[in-house]
Amino acid sequence: MHALRFDNAFVRDLPGDPDTAPGVRQVHGALYSRVDPTPVTAPRLLAHSAEMAAALGFSEAEVASPAFAEAFGGNALLPGMQPYAANYGGHQFGAWAGQLGDGRAISLGEVVADDGRRWELQLKGAGPTPYSRSADGRAVLRSSIREFLCSEAMHHLGVPSTRALSLVGTGDSVVRDMFYDGHAQAEPGAIVCRAAPSFIRFGNFELPASRGDTALLKALLDFCIRRDFPHLADAGENAYAQWFGEVAQRTATLMAHWMRVGFVHGVMNTDNLSILGLTIDYGPYGWVDNYDPDWTPNTTDAGRRRYRYGQQPQVAYWNLSQLAGALSPLIATEALQEGLRRYVETYNQAERDAIARKMGLRECSDGDVALMQELRGWLQANEIDMTIFFRALADIDVRAERPDPAPLAEAAYDPERAAAAEPALRDWLARYAARAREDGSPADEREARMDAANPRYVLRNYLAQQAIDRAEQGDLAGVHELLEVMRRPYHDQPGREAFAAKRPDWARERAGCSMLSCSS
Numbered sequence: 288m289h290a291l292r293f294d295n296a297f298v299r300d301l302p303g304d305p306d307t308a309p310g311v312r313q314v315h316g317a318l319y320s321r322v323d324p325t326p327v328t329a330p331r332l333l334a335h336s337a338e339m340a341a342a343l344g345f346s347e348a349e350v351a352s353p354a355f356a357e358a359f360g361g362n363a364l365l366p367g368m369q370p371y372a373a374n375y376g377g378h379q380f381g382a383w384a385g386q387l388g389d390g391r392a393i394s395l396g397e398v399v400a401d402d403g404r405r406w407e408l409q410l411k412g413a414g415p416t417p418y419s420r421s422a423d424g425r426a427v428l429r430s431s432i433r434e435f436l437c438s439e440a441m442h443h444l445g446v447p448s449t450r451a452l453s454l455v456g457t458g459d460s461v462v463r464d465m466f467y468d469g470h471a472q473a474e475p476g477a478i479v480c481r482a483a484p485s486f487i488r489f490g491n492f493e494l495p496a497s498r499g500d501t502a503l504l505k506a507l508l509d510f511c512i513r514r515d516f517p518h519l520a521d522a523g524e525n526a527y528a529q530w531f532g533e534v535a536q537r538t539a540t541l542m543a544h545w546m547r548v549g550f551v552h553g554v555m556n557t558d559n560l561s562i563l564g565l566t567i568d569y570g571p572y573g574w575v576d577n578y579d580p581d582w583t584p585n586t587t588d589a590g591r592r593r594y595r596y597g598q599q600p601q602v603a604y605w606n607l608s609q610l611a612g613a614l615s616p617l618i619a620t621e622a623l624q625e626g627l628r629r630y631v632e633t634y635n636q637a638e639r640d641a642i643a644r645k646m647g648l649r650e651c652s653d654g655d656v657a658l659m660q661e662l663r664g665w666l667q668a669n670e671i672d673m674t675i676f677f678r679a680l681a682d683i684d685v686r687a688e689r690p691d692p693a694p695l696a697e698a699a700y701d702p703e704r705a706a707a708a709e710p711a712l713r714d715w716l717a718r719y720a721a722r723a724r725e726d727g728s729p730a731d732e733r734e735a736r737m738d739a740a741n742p743r744y745v746l747r748n749y750l751a752q753q754a755i756d757r758a759e760q761g762d763l764a765g766v767h768e769l770l771e772v773m774r775r776p777y778h779d780q781p782g783r784e785a786f787a788a789k790r791p792d793w794a795r796e797r798a799g800c801s802m803l804s805c806s807s
């Protein structure tokens with residue numbers, strides 16, 4: 288194995304837990320605890336991201352070696368690794384939950400790649416830490432496959448995300464009660480190695496703030512600016528305000544991406560929001576099939592639907608307000624309010640930009656916002672697949688006064704209902720076509736703009752579930768194929784039409800396909 292260059296700034300520069308004994312505890316005055324992964328019985332590499340391996344300088348031969356599975360299954364440390372679990376808190380479903388921390392994620396260290404980029408490597412499911420509370424520190428194969436695939440899919444969709452280097456089967460089983468109904472079962476265990484420039488979450492700031500530990504809060508903020516926002520290092524006394532504004536901006540941009548591609552995170556607690564505006568924690572997430580702002584995949588949230596698709600931008604704002612509250616000992620109220628305003632402005636601008644791109648227009652007028660709103664209402668009312676509809680919208684002949692809606696037919700889940708609603712669609716298409724003609728983009732330009740904003744392939748819930756079903760039988764080919772398809776989500780891939788098809792009927796109410804529990 289080639290030597291990775293580690294620069295473990297987090298554990299070097301920040302105060303850690305002096306207590307190194309095992310055991311669950313409240314950790315005060317420290318931002319992390321040193322803890323090693325717990326070895327597993329038979330680590331085996333099940334999948335890896337070629338792009339992420341290359342970014343870290345791993346050859347394919349190295350990836351295939353037993354030493355790789357040992358290291359990223361948590362059985363051996365590579366030279367320079369200094370494992371730790373981070374100490375953070377969070378608001379869960381709107382209520383302050385106190386200390387949470389990495390209960391099953393263990394960071395191995397921060398690699399500085401040849402191109403100078405920093406990648407913190409983190410194992411998810413690597414065994415107990417001081418923050419494991421009553422849980423086992425492990426992760427099951429099904430949730431690990433979902434995290435592995437979606438991290439990479441999001442990256443290729445152009446959505447900021449933590450990445451996934453590897454998926455390692457542990458050879459151990461993990462007991463989970465998937466629907467919390469008293470039916471616990473042994474499932475195969477797995478570990479994903481995630482990678483990101485930083486895993487700092489809103490909750491890392493909230494915890495010291497909640498305890499009135501302003502010195503620790505300030506240490507973390509100074510560190511975060513130095514390491515993760517180095518361009519602000521010279522901003523002097525403005526740095527804090529600028530930092531908060533940038534966090535707000537990145538969060539807003541992320542929300543606009545999620546809304547554009549139809550991603551529903553499912554558990555937008557403040558401990559699951561990244562300070563860099565990356566998608567983090569792929570738990571009971573889901574992809575919108577039929578367009579429905581009220582949909583959430585998370586069965587735990589089925590009652591209140593706090594984290595439903597259409598609510599995500601508002602929730603992110605609420606989360607940012609909690610972060611602002613945590614930082615109020617260090618940042619002036621006016622600057623925090625300015626940051627929150629920047630969130631709103633950035634989101635509104637990004638949403639308009641997405642509207643223009645999704646409809647193939649050069650720019651977005653107020654009339655276009657109304658046009659899109661009307662379309663969304665129609666999609667929702669008539670059970671229309673979001674991804675297929677927008678992708679096919681590029682095939683509408685906008686030279687016609689009254690365009691033929693035929694290219695959109697495939698998007699309907701209930702063809703009778705869609706047929707009954709066709710007059711409204713025809714009417715909408717006529718106005719859309721007029722607007723597209725007024726915009727005047729040449730056909731190829733319009734189509735290219737739309738194809739770059741409307742993915743042909745997304746990681747539909749049922750596709751991931753099919754890959755999981757096969758993997759649980761020992762056949763990883765489905766995982767590999769899905770990973771491959773999702774490398775080029777904006778390109779038509781001949782022979783892979785099935786991956787762009789709408790959700791089949793059997794998947795409508797099946798666990799893992801339309802409903803996900805938090806059990807993972």
Ligand SMILES: Nc1ncnc2c1ncn2[C@@H]1O[C@H](COP(=O)(O)OP(=O)(O)OP(=O)(O)O)[C@@H](O)[C@H]1O
Pocket residue numbers: 387388389390391392411418419420422423424425426554558559567568569570805807
């Ligand atoms: N099996 C487990 N063992 C120990 N702690 C766990 C386990 N599952 C979740 N936790 C902890 O519960 C808290 C909330 O869990 P949540 O589902 O948001 O995160 P997660 O899926 O474990 O991980 P992450 O946010 O790191 O992707 C976190 O502190 C997490 O570490």
Ligand SMILES: [Mg+2]
Pocket residue numbers: 558559568
């Ligand atoms: Mg989490």
